[in-house]
Amino acid sequence: MPKSMKLTRPIGQFTFAAWALLSFTVLIPIVYGIYISFLDIKLSSFLPPQFVGFDNYVSALKAPETWATLKITLTMMALGMLVQIPLGIGLALVLHRNLKGTKVFSSILITPMLLTPVAVGLTFRFMFDTDLGIINWLIGLFGVETINWLGQQSTGILAVVIVDSWQSVPFVMLLIVAALGSISPSLYEAASIDGASARQTFWKVTFPLITPTLLVVVMIKIMDFLKLFDTLFMLTRGGPGNETTTLGLWTYKTGFIFLEFSRAAALGVLIMIITAPVLLLWRRSTREIK
Amino acid sequence: MAPFNQGNKVKTTKKEKISGYSILIFASFLALFPLFWTFSTSIKNRVDTYTLPPKFFDFTPTFKNYTSLFAIDAFPKIYLNTIFVTVMSTLIVLVIGSLSAYAIARRSSFRGRSSLEALMIAVRALPGIVLLLPLYRLSSYFGLYDSLWALVFIYAGFNLPFAIWLLTSFFKQIPIEIEEAARVDGASNTRMFVKILLPLAMPGIVATGVFIALLSWNEFLIPVIMAGEESKTLPVFVAGFISNRTLDWGPMAAAATIALIPIVIFTIFIQKYLVAGLSSGAVKE
Numbered sequence: 001m002p003k004s005m006k007l008t009r010p011i012g013q014f015t016f017a018a019w020a021l022l023s024f025t026v027l028i029p030i031v032y033g034i035y036i037s038f039l040d041i042k043l044s045s046f047l048p049p050q051f052v053g054f055d056n057y058v059s060a061l062k063a064p065e066t067w068a069t070l071k072i073t074l075t076m077m078a079l080g081m082l083v084q085i086p087l088g089i090g091l092a093l094v095l096h097r098n099l100k101g102t103k104v105f106s107s108i109l110i111t112p113m114l115l116t117p118v119a120v121g122l123t124f125r126f127m128f129d130t131d132l133g134i135i136n137w138l139i140g141l142f143g144v145e146t147i148n149w150l151g152q153q154s155t156g157i158l159a160v161v162i163v164d165s166w167q168s169v170p171f172v173m174l175l176i177v178a179a180l181g182s183i184s185p186s187l188y189e190a191a192s193i194d195g196a197s198a199r200q201t202f203w204k205v206t207f208p209l210i211t212p213t214l215l216v217v218v219m220i221k222i223m224d225f226l227k228l229f230d231t232l233f234m235l236t237r238g239g240p241g242n243e244t245t246t247l248g249l250w251t252y253k254t255g256f257i258f259l260e261f262s263r264a265a266a267l268g269v270l271i272m273i274i275t276a277p278v279l280l281l282w283r284r285s286t287r288e289i290k
Numbered sequence: 291m292a293p294f295n296q297g298n299k300v301k302t303t304k305k306e307k308i309s310g311y312s313i314l315i316f317a318s319f320l321a322l323f324p325l326f327w328t329f330s331t332s333i334k335n336r337v338d339t340y341t342l343p344p345k346f347f348d349f350t351p352t353f354k355n356y357t358s359l360f361a362i363d364a365f366p367k368i369y370l371n372t373i374f375v376t377v378m379s380t381l382i383v384l385v386i387g388s389l390s391a392y393a394i395a396r397r398s399s400f401r402g403r404s405s406l407e408a409l410m411i412a413v414r415a416l417p418g419i420v421l422l423l424p425l426y427r428l429s430s431y432f433g434l435y436d437s438l439w440a441l442v443f444i445y446a447g448f449n450l451p452f453a454i455w456l457l458t459s460f461f462k463q464i465p466i467e468i469e470e471a472a473r474v475d476g477a478s479n480t481r482m483f484v485k486i487l488l489p490l491a492m493p494g495i496v497a498t499g500v501f502i503a504l505l506s507w508n509e510f511l512i513p514v515i516m517a518g519e520e521s522k523t524l525p526v527f528v529a530g531f532i533s534n535r536t537l538d539w540g541p542m543a544a545a546a547t548i549a550l551i552p553i554v555i556f557t558i559f560i561q562k563y564l565v566a567g568l569s570s571g572a573v574k575e
Contacts, residue, residue: 011479012400014393017386018450019402022409025447026421030412033424041427091317094310097302101314107561108318111325114557116508118525119546122532123328126539134327134344166324227417230510230525234532248417255423256515268420275415283411 030272037266043259056266065242066267069250072157076246077225079161080168085217087165088172089210093202095173096180106177113170121234124163125150128235153243156236160244163231168224172217179213180206219282226275247271325550331543332356339539355544364522369548372524374438375513376506379445383453383502384495386446391457392483396466410451418448418511426515436518444512449502456501460494461487500560504553524549 037056039049060066091109095102112120127134128149136146149155183206191201228246232238238245238253245253251271255264302310330346331339338349359365393400413421425444426435434440464487472482488495510525517526528549531542 011393011397012402014479014483015390015400015402015406018390018454019406021382021386021443021447021450022406022413025425025444026409026413029421029424029428032428033420036424036427091313094313097306097310099302099307099310099314105314105318107557109314109321111554111557112321114504114553115325116510116525116528116546116549116553118508118510118529119328119549120324122528122542122546123324125532126331126543127324127327132340132342132539137342137344166320170321223415226415229418233510234529237532248419251417251419251423255419261423261427265423268423271417271420279411279415282415283407 033265033268036262037269039262041261041265043255043261049262052262056263057270060263060266060270065245065250066247066270069242069245069247072244073225073228073246073248076157076161076164076228077222079157080164080225081218081221083161083165084169084172084221085214087169088217089176091169091173092176092180093206095177110170110174112167115167117167117230118234120167121163121231124159124166124231125235128159150236151240153240156240156244160228160232160235163235164225164228167231168221171220175213175217176210179210183209219278222278223275223282226271247274325554328543328546328550331539332547334540336538336540355540356548358541359544359548364519365527368522368524368527371438371521372507375441375445375521375523376503378442379449379506380499380503382442382446383449384499387450387453387457387498388461388488388491388495389483390450391454391461392487394454395458395461396469410454413448413451419515421448422511422515429516435516436520438521441513441516441521441523444516445506445509448509448512449505452505453498453502456498457491457494460491460498463494464490497560500556504556507549507553 036049038051038053040052040055041049095106095109126132128136130136130146130148130151133149135149140146147155149159187205187209188201191205196204225246226248229248229252232244232246232249236244238249242250242253247267248271251264251267254260254267332355333351333353334345334349335352335354338345390406394403397403429435429437429440468486468490469482472486477485508525509523510529513521513523513526514529517523528542528545531538531545
């Protein structure tokens with residue numbers, strides 16, 4: 001900070017409105033959510049709620065669905081990163097070549113990330129349709145048998161990951177493009193003078209320098225897969241049964257379909273506990289990037 | 291941060307050019323095909339939709355799906371609701387966001403800064419459902435369930451952190467010397483903010499507004515929980531098609547197209563802001 005900052009007056013009150021808004025939409029809901037997780041509210045019952053201590057937590061932790069849906073969430077997360085990070089890096093490297101028309105291509109490539117996830121989910125649901133879907137027709141041309149994409153766990157999870165990747169790869173790509181843009185070209189010149197191959201240059205020069213950005217990408221992807229809702233809701237609704245239900249969707253179902261409101265609040269608190277370490281890492285990593 | 295490597299052009303061989311263009315063209319096809327497919331399904335008759343091999347161009351277009359969509363009584367209201375919530379919440383976010391971003395950009399510490407940042411990170415990281423469960427119960431208790439203004443403020447609260455991060459990076463780009471000159475002339479904080487900083491930050495504010503409007507337009511989880519029939523928005527309406535037993539793809543595709551068209555038109559017009567905003571804000575999102 002320059003010393004001239006002393007001249008300026010306090011401006012903390014400029015954030016008062018932000019504080020007020022976030023108190024009503026975030027702080028109070030968090031506190032109230034913790035409070036109702038200790039009651040026995042069911043949306044189907046009009047009895048006055050009773051204090052039940054840790055009962056909701058015990059039953060949530062004992063329920064096999066909690067662990068099954070957590071496992072599904074982690075599976076999607078791992079698969080999603082495995083697909084999206086290499087594709088994002090690959091496309092970013094191509095855009096970084098700065099061929100003629102790069103700007104036009106990049107505007108086309110970022111379109112998917114701007115589109116309404118619900119509408120995207122609807123479109124892909126049609127494309128993944130067993131009998132009429134264009135995807136089954138296309139793989140049929142190569143002699144692959146018809147797949148009931150959304151009707152079973154393995155391909156259902158795969159379909160959700162494919163749709164999420166369609167919307168998320170552009171985002172990863174943009175972050176990597178920005179990271180590549182900040183690498184000094186003299187490093188590449190030095191590498192080529194030393195006779196490094198393209199592969200060597202990537203692994204020895206490019207990759208180490210984009211690692212901080214990749215860590216940010218990984219953390220954003222962890223948060224986004226915990227949040228995943230819209231496209232999943234449209235594609236499978238977590239079905240068949242709970243076979244593609246994530247922890248977040250399970251919390252929604254518990255609260256608004258099975259009407260076990262306090263149980264859902266307890267699941268919400270458990271999700272907060274899971275996200276806490278990610279939060280701390282996130283905070284640290286954004287400071288380093290700055 | 292520069293969106294593309296300006297100036298430091300990487301030398302490309304002919305082989306790299308060919309492989310580069312093939313990848314870009316293939317990726318662009320994958321990015322655009324679902325859009326094309328939604329649109330073409332929306333202007334097909336039932337017989338042309340329910341057939342294999344799929345018909346790409348050899349069908350007679352029809353607007354039947356759209357007319358049946360517009361014939362739904364609630365449809366105009368749903369569209370207006372979505373526009374209202376998007377515009378109002380974006381305006382609120384921009385006003386509150388600019389004020390906070392200015393404070394954060396100019397002071398490394400002030401009272402309440404770290405707790406404000408903690409709340410902002412909580413919004414970014416926590417799945418919406420965690421906050422919406424308690425919000426649903428609170429708003430039912432206070433009679434705010436199914437109210438457009440409740441939606442406006444919840445949208446605004448959930449989008450505010452992203453806006454503050456974006457705007458902070460824009461305010462930081464304004465040289466402090468400009469402020470110092472105004473200080474010497476005795477301008478107050480408020481006066482300086484309105485007369486000097488806001489006009490300078492306007493491109494950044496517009497870019498941020500574009501993003502927040504997009505996020506609000508696309509928002510599904512908040513209205514699916516907080517909105518009933520009165521304040522229903524477009525994404526909830528589009529999602530509603532799926533729960534029907536009979537899947538009629540034509541009207542569904544028309545509904546999806548109607549949700550997507552404003553975005554596509556919008557993004558063509560604001561291309562310039564888009565890439566700049568995405569790349570400067572992306573790292574902090």
